[in-house]
Amino acid sequence: MRYISTRGQSPALPFCDILLGGLAPDGGLYLPETYPQVSRAELDAWRQLSYADLAFAILSKYVDDIPAADLKVLLDKTYTAETYCFARPGDNPADITPIHWLEKDKLALQELSNGPTLAFKDMAMQLLGNLFEYVLEKRGETINILGATSGDTGSAAEYAMRGKHNVKVFMLSPHGKMSAFQRAQMYSLQDANIYNIAVTGMFDDAQDVVKAVSNDAEFKAKYKIGAVNSINWARVLAQIVYYFKGYFAATGSNDQQVSFCVPSGNFGNICAGHIARQMGLPIAQLVLATNENDVLDEFFKTGVYRPRSTAETSVTSSPSMDISKASNFERFVFDLVGRDAAVVRDLWKQVDGGGAFDLRGTPYMDKLPGFAFVSGKSTHADRLATIKAVHEQYGVMIDTHTADGVKVAKEHPQPAGVPLVVLETALPVKFAETIREALGREPERPAALEGIENLPQQVEVMAPDVAAIKAYMVARI
Ligand SMILES: *Cc1c(COP(=O)(O)O)cnc(C)c1O
Numbered sequence: 206m207r208y209i210s211t212r213g214q215s216p217a218l219p220f221c222d223i224l225l226g227g228l229a230p231d232g233g234l235y236l237p238e239t240y241p242q243v244s245r246a247e248l249d250a251w252r253q254l255s256y257a258d259l260a261f262a263i264l265s266k267y268v269d270d271i272p273a274a275d276l277k278v279l280l281d282k283t284y285t286a287e288t289y290c291f292a293r294p295g296d297n298p299a300d301i302t303p304i305h306w307l308e309k310d311k312l313a314l315q316e317l318s319n320g321p322t323l324a325f326k327d328m329a330m331q332l333l334g335n336l337f338e339y340v341l342e343k344r345g346e347t348i349n350i351l352g353a354t355s356g357d358t359g360s361a362a363e364y365a366m367r368g369k370h371n372v373k374v375f376m377l378s379p380h381g382k383m384s385a386f387q388r389a390q391m392y393s394l395q396d397a398n399i400y401n402i403a404v405t406g407m408f409d410d411a412q413d414v415v416k417a418v419s420n421d422a423e424f425k426a427k428y429k430i431g432a433v434n435s436i437n438w439a440r441v442l443a444q445i446v447y448y449f450k451g452y453f454a455a456t457g458s459n460d461q462q463v464s465f466c467v468p469s470g471n472f473g474n475i476c477a478g479h480i481a482r483q484m485g486l487p488i489a490q491l492v493l494a495t496n497e498n499d500v501l502d503e504f505f506k507t508g509v510y511r512p513r514s515t516a517e518t519s520v521t522s523s524p525s526m527d528i529s530k531a532s533n534f535e536r537f538v539f540d541l542v543g544r545d546a547a548v549v550r551d552l553w554k555q556v557d558g559g560g561a562f563d564l565r566g567t568p569y570m571d572k573l574p575g576f577a578f579v580s581g582k583s584t585h586a587d588r589l590a591t592i593k594a595v596h597e598q599y600g601v602m603i604d605t606h607t608a609d610g611v612k613v614a615k616e617h618p619q620p621a622g623v624p625l626v627v628l629e630t631a632l633p634v635k636f637a638e639t640i641r642e643a644l645g646r647e648p649e650r651p652a653a654l655e656g657i658e659n660l661p662q663q664v665e666v667m668a669p670d671v672a673a674i675k676a677y678m679v680a681r682i
Pocket residue numbers: 324325326357435468469470471472473474475525526606630631
């Protein structure tokens with residue numbers, strides 16, 4: 206299996222060659238040359254598999270440059286009940302992503318946030334950590350990951366890379382801007398290869414430092430600077446697995462269909478659902494939910510993709526969906542336009558120049574319904590009402606992002622026999638302030654995380670000064 210760029214002007218490469226990088230050299234995103242198909246016989250055989258075995262069956266179709274026995278070891282070590290230990294009482298952590306019915310056979314949550322940082326990013330990031338370590342070891346290489354975070358992604362990266370050989374992580378976060386819980390999660394890590402830098406400023410200041418360092422090609426090459434951003438193909442690939450797992454858990458036979466509702470930001474999660482469907486998984490609908498930042502809802506309703514400026518992007522109570530530009534969306538559009546890279550280049554010439562594109566009146570608009578997407582949006586008031594209603598009706602506490610999902614899911618009832626699975630993307634304890642506002646009480650907190658705010662913390666407070674931060678890194682690489 207080789208990987209091609211959505212812009213069509215980069216050489217096709219095998220999996221391990223695109224694993225450590227980000228964008229393709231031509232500015233596009235990598236996708237497999239074709240989507241491997243899953244036969245009915247395979248679906249029947251896969252229904253009973255454990256999560257790790259299912260992951261092996263699926264990834265084997267995409268990864269042919271890691272020996273099967275090694276891939277199996279990596280997956281067995283990644284998807285364990287010990288790592289994904291925060292299942293709801295009564296749900297089985299060994300399922301890794303258990304289904305929790307709100308209405309039997311109709312509406313369910315799929316728990317994707319039972320990993321170490323209580324958000325679905327752990328599903329892919331934990332595997333990425335093990336893949337990075339394996340490939341770097343084989344090649345005798347090292348990598349120094351530099352990132353900026355306002356919460357979820359940075360902590361998921363740190364928990365994935367902690368203690369890994371040949372990997373160091375330098376993570377910038379806005380000083381004093383994250384919740385006490387988020388700070389404790391990140392800064393209490395004592396691993397020698399994790400460096401937390403609290404930048405005096407906002408998230409954008411931290412992000413600007415990362416951009417400045419990444420734009421310094423010489424520095425980047427000399428110090429082997431890398432990233433773990435959401436456009437990494439291996440992250441999308443890892444996420445395909447739980448759509449299959451959720452399908453098997455929510456249905457009684459492979460004659461049934463299922464629909465998924467996905468709280469979306471950068472389009473990474475739902476892109477994996479789209480690919481699962483292209484592989485032949487019987488998905489009736491992919492229901493995309495946004496918050497007030499509704500660039501994706503707008504596209505699926507109108508055919509106009511109009512990325513927003515930072516100034517037009519709202520700060521909301523589902524902050525991991527506060528995006529102005531959906532970085533993985535280009536992968537879907539590549540498929541929508543019949544994988545014609547010249548068309549993608551044309552469309553993104555407009556996007557990269559700060560503009561928009563409009564597919565109304567093009568043949569692609571007629572193709573859109575065939576991809577089975579529908580969408581909706583949710584606001585702060587909707588989140589509060591949904592958190593409250595779900596708690597009252599079903600006795601289940603959900604986080605703000607999942608609430609956006611449930612709100613939009615309820616607007617898209619499915620035919621009888623088609624369960625609707627809402628992907629639960631974080632646990633409520635991460636967003637305590639909004640839970641208090643909605644329910645007038647503290648969120649549930651897993652016992653293992655009691656008192657993490659009191660653990661000793663390791664963090665360096667620095668100004669957003671590019672030269673100083675470079676010097677800090679060089680002294681530690
Ligand atoms: C990242 C994130 C999302 C959005 O996922 P995308 O892949 O960016 O669409 C939703 N909810 C939570 C909690 C997240 O951390």
